[in-house]
Amino acid sequence: MSATAEHAELAERFGTPLYVYDLDRVRAARRSLFGDLPDGFHLYYALKANPHPAIARALREGAGPACRAEISSPGELAAALEAGYAGGDCLYTGPGKTDAEIALALSHGVRRFSVESIGDLRRIGGHARAAGVVADCLLRVNALASGAATGLRMMGKPSQFGIDAETLPGLAAELSSVDGTRIAGAHFFTMSNAASEDALLAEYDQAAQSAVRLAELGFALDYVDLGGGFGAPYATPGERSAYPGLRDGLASVLDDRLPGWRTGSPELACESGRSLVAGAGSLLCRVVNVKTSRDNTFVVLDGGINVLGGLSGIGRLLPAAVQLDDAAPTETAHLAGPLCTPGDLLGRAVRVPKLTAGDLVTIPNTGAYGPTASLVHFLSRPAPAEVVLDGGEVVSATRLESRRTPVALA
Structure with missing residues (x-):
């Protein structure tokens, strides 16, 4: 049956407007994106792209490396849990985490948070202490500069996202002493929908340099999330972007900036939403x-x-x-x-x-x-x-x- 005939049959059966999702294509995108990254990378699926539990489940089940879940709300946490992710598989992000959602996330076993400010860190620490646990926190850094000039810019400007890089030296002692938390590394999200492989590599190089500066300030650097930026067409014909040189290019960047990465120091991650499921x-x-x-x-x-x-x-x-x-x-x-x-x-x-x-x-x-x-x-x-x-x-x-x-x- 052709795709057109299949769509016509589904439209007759279920009515319109109708979304049709193909899990075979979800899994193929997962395999492709893991193949674009150096071995050992973790890959977070950003549920904001599509929180349908069947799609999230397809990104963690089956042969090959499984995605983890990047979530930013109680609803996304519920979708991730329904899709079979454990709380420990989740990275909780967002600039406006409320007391209620932090407590809820901790109660479901979430232990890794991206923190956007000292206030964000203190709220997480307070609820972690109340729960008798320690939360591993990644400092989301708003770098002064970015490595590329294409895509939707997420750093290098005033923003509700991240801690301004230039303020980190003055905040280092305070950030490192919040009870109930442990600064475990860094989180970067530099751009969305990069126009080219070179743009991605430039951004990741910039993020790796920023991570090195964090280590120089005395922060632990056990885990670094370099962010996303992987391109894919949206509501227009075409195929997701290919990155044939990213695997080797990124490995070269990391060998230069973070040479212990090949032995897991630090562990490394990227994240993607649209590229995996659009x-x-x-x-x-x-x-x-x-x-x-x-x-x-x-x-x-x-x-x-x-x-x-x-x-x-x-x-x-x-x-x-x-x-x-x-x-x-x-x-x-x-x-x-x-x-x-x-x-x-x-x-x-x-x-x-x-x-x-x-x-x-x-x-x-x-x-x-x-x-x-x-x-x-x-x-x-x-x-x-x-x-x-x-x-x-x-x-x-x-x-x-x-x-x-x-x-x-x-």
Whole structure:
């Protein structure tokens, strides 16, 4: 059965809008990315990309190295646990960890946290002491400079993320003396969606140099997370980025900057979300209406930014024009969703095949930043169904539901 025929059958069976996730492609991406990294690296899956438990589970089960879980909320912790990760497999990150979520994470065995500030560290330490444990903390460093000029910049500027590198000498004694915590190393997240292999290597070299400076200040350097940056197309046709020289190039950088890494001093990790799962997903929508307004064609779909927001409210991910994975384009149109707002546009001036009401369209590479990154509650429309395939067979069909529940009065 062709992909188009398979999608048509699934759309008839489960309705639209519909996400289809292929676990075979998830596993292939995991194998590929581990193969791009030097032996011995840990790889964290960032559940923010797609917290569906079946996808998270596929990244830790089966032959070959297993991913760990990078989480930033109680909901992501719950998804990781449902997918079979132990608390010890998780790295808890984020600049606004609350008392309640820190306590919850510790109660489920999470012991590794990325810390963004001295206040963050103190909160973790207080709850670790109360639980009678010690939390291993990685200092997230906001370096003064970055190694590359492409991709979404995450360091080298004022930010809620990380401890400014220039303040670390003055904070060293305080950071090292918070009861209930142990500074175990460093966490860097320099960029997202690197444009090239050279850009990635430049960033990792910069991160490794920053890690060396931490060691020079007296911090333990048992574990270093170099971050991510691995590229993949989002809601547009194409394949995930290939990095044929990254394995050897990164090994050379580490031999120069952190020569003990080959014997596990420090242990090393990277993290990825979109690169692991974007290519495993497709979004299927039906054409509801096609209309012309002042010489512009609007193709109105049954799903819009409520199902494919891509964090569009902050201009984060959605490309200028979503590209359909269908027949050869023959005309230009605007792709609109069903919401009562002029902002519900998935693409402006998109080249599309000739479409009529009832046609099925496929938006590719949407395995990341789908429903949970969208305005899924706006206008109270139903969330899209999500179907999971394994070996070509449907193994799961679910839909996120929202409901009001009572909150206990103080």
